Amino acid sequence: MNLKKNDKVIILAGKDKGKTGEIREVMPSKNKVVVTGINMISKHVKPNQNNKGGIQKMEAPIDASNVAVVCSKCKKHMTPKNKVEQSGAVTRICRKCNEAI
Structure with a gap:
């Protein structure tokens, strides 16, 4: 979830x-x-x-x-996807505009 x-x-x-x-x-x-x-x-x-x-x-x-x-930037609804950075931190990003939530 x-x-x-x-x-x-x-x-x-x-x-x-x-x-x-x-x-x-x-x-x-x-x-x-x-x-x-x-x-x-x-x-x-x-x-x-x-x-x-x-x-x-x-x-x-x-x-x-x-x-x-x-999404706060593109104002569209979506299911966020997780992006793992090189430091190991996990951030949720928008599937439509690829911006961090």
């Missing part, structure tokens, strides 16, 4: 198709990501000493295959 926290992504499938957002959380073991403001659900919460109960809106995880990274 070539997705990282704070990547700007576009949604490829589902009810929020075409919307863009920033990755808030990555769950590689489940192959899912949480994107801010996307895939909002209503969750019923019981009241406790710290907060009032009720219905809260929150983001639900999306499968990683339904999002694509948006």
